[in-house]
Amino acid sequence: MIRNKLFKFFILCLFLQNSAFAIQELDRIVAIVNKDPITYQDLNHGVNKALRFFELNKIDPPEQDVIEKKVLEELIEQKLIEAYAKDWNIKVQQDEVDNIIKNITDSNKISLEEFKENLNKQGSSYNDFVSSMRYEITLKKVKNREISSRLNISEFEIKKHREKLSKITPDIYDVSHILIKFSPDPTASEKKEKRLLADKILQDLNKQDFKTLAYEYSDAPDSSEGGYLGKMKKGELPEIFINNIEGLKAGDVSKVFESSNGIHIVKINNIESLGTESKGKKQLVNKYKIRQIVLKTSEVYSETDVITKLNNYKIDIENGADFTNYAKKYSEDFSSTNGGDIGWIASGYDQFLDKELSLLDVNEISNPFKTNLGWHIIQYTEMKTEDLSSESIDNQIRIDLINERTELLYQDWFANLKTEAFIEFRND
Numbered sequence: 001m002i003r004n005k006l007f008k009f010f011i012l013c014l015f016l017q018n019s020a021f022a023i024q025e026l027d028r029i030v031a032i033v034n035k036d037p038i039t040y041q042d043l044n045h046g047v048n049k050a051l052r053f054f055e056l057n058k059i060d061p062p063e064q065d066v067i068e069k070k071v072l073e074e075l076i077e078q079k080l081i082e083a084y085a086k087d088w089n090i091k092v093q094q095d096e097v098d099n100i101i102k103n104i105t106d107s108n109k110i111s112l113e114e115f116k117e118n119l120n121k122q123g124s125s126y127n128d129f130v131s132s133m134r135y136e137i138t139l140k141k142v143k144n145r146e147i148s149s150r151l152n153i154s155e156f157e158i159k160k161h162r163e164k165l166s167k168i169t170p171d172i173y174d175v176s177h178i179l180i181k182f183s184p185d186p187t188a189s190e191k192k193e194k195r196l197l198a199d200k201i202l203q204d205l206n207k208q209d210f211k212t213l214a215y216e217y218s219d220a221p222d223s224s225e226g227g228y229l230g231k232m233k234k235g236e237l238p239e240i241f242i243n244n245i246e247g248l249k250a251g252d253v254s255k256v257f258e259s260s261n262g263i264h265i266v267k268i269n270n271i272e273s274l275g276t277e278s279k280g281k282k283q284l285v286n287k288y289k290i291r292q293i294v295l296k297t298s299e300v301y302s303e304t305d306v307i308t309k310l311n312n313y314k315i316d317i318e319n320g321a322d323f324t325n326y327a328k329k330y331s332e333d334f335s336s337t338n339g340g341d342i343g344w345i346a347s348g349y350d351q352f353l354d355k356e357l358s359l360l361d362v363n364e365i366s367n368p369f370k371t372n373l374g375w376h377i378i379q380y381t382e383m384k385t386e387d388l389s390s391e392s393i394d395n396q397i398r399i400d401l402i403n404e405r406t407e408l409l410y411q412d413w414f415a416n417l418k419t420e421a422f423i424e425f426r427n428d
Contacts, residue, residue: 032424033079046071062216078135080417085138092137107308136300147409148334153398161397171234172272176210176227181219181262198256198263205253210267221407231372236400241266286347288357288380291340294333296374306375310368314377334402
C-alpha cells in the first residue's frame, strides 16, 4: 500500500514537472519588437495555421524551420503595424467588429455559440478570430491612410499605358509570381547573391512545386498563398511582366528577369483568350458613367460575408441611403475617395462589367459580382454613344495602375518602418 502511494506520488511529481516545463516553453520569448514580446506559443500557433493551409491546398510543406521563419516575419509585421496604428490613433471600433460577426452569423443562419463551436472544430478559437479581424481592419486603415491617399498617377503614365493597351489582345492570364526583393540600396554583392538564388529556384522548379518554392523564398505579399496573383488581363499586368511572358503557354514558367524592385519568376497557370480586337477602325460604343463599391475577401471575410454586406448596402441605397457616402465609408479600392466614381467606361473594356451593365437600367444597382479586383456592386447614372477610337478611359487606367502599385509601395513603406524599429531575436 505504501509502495503504491509512493509510486503514485512519484508519477504526479513527474506530471507536474513536465507540465511546468511545457508551460515554460510556451511562455518562452523568441523575439522582442520594440517593447512587445513574441512568445513561442505565438510562433507555434502561426506554424500550425500555416500547416493547415498547406493541407487544405494540397501543397507539400517546406521544412519546419522555413515555416517558422516565415511565420515569425509575419508576427513581427503585425506587432509593428499595431504599434504604428496606436501611435497615430488609428482605431478599430467595437461596432466594426460586432457588425462583421453579425453579418457572418446572419448569412450562415447560425447563432454566435454555433459560430464559436465551428471555429473550435477548425482548430481556431473565437478570441483568435476577433484578434485576427481587428488586425485586418487596422492594416486596411493604415494602408488607406499612408498609401492610397498618397498615390498620384501622371497623365504621361496614363498615356503610356493607353498606348500599350492598344497593341495587345485582351487575353486573361492566370498567373503566379516569385519575387526576390532587393534592399532599398542594394550593393553589387547583394544583387549577385540574389541572382544566384533566383537561378537556383528556377532549377528547383523542375522537381518542386511552384507554390512551395514561392512560400519559402518569395518576398512578395502573396507568398503565403503560394505566390498566386490571380486572373488579370494582359494590359493589367506590369509592363515588365508582359515583356517576359510573351510566347509562353499555360503551364510555362518565365526566365528569371530583373526590375529595380528585385528579381522575378512568373508562372502562367492558364490563359483565357477573348479574341483579337479590331484595329484601325472607328467603332461606335456605349459608354457608361459608373460608380461602384468594392469589397475583398480575406482570412476575416469569406465570399459569403462579402456578398451579404454588398447586398445589405444595395438594399440600404435603394431605400434612400447615399451611394457616394457608402462608397467612401466601405469601398476597398481607390475609387472610394471619389465616392466610388470611376468615370466613363466603354463597353468592351471589361467582360465582367459588360455582363452586368447589360442587365441594368439607368440608376439601377447591380447584384454583387466578382472580378480580379474583388466583389462589386455598380450603378451607372448616365449612358452615351461615342466613337471609342479617339477616346480614352483614363479613370479606369488610373485605377488599374494604382491597384498595381499599392502593395509594392506598402512593402517599401513597411521596410522603412521595420528599419527604424528595435527587433531582438532570442534563440536560447
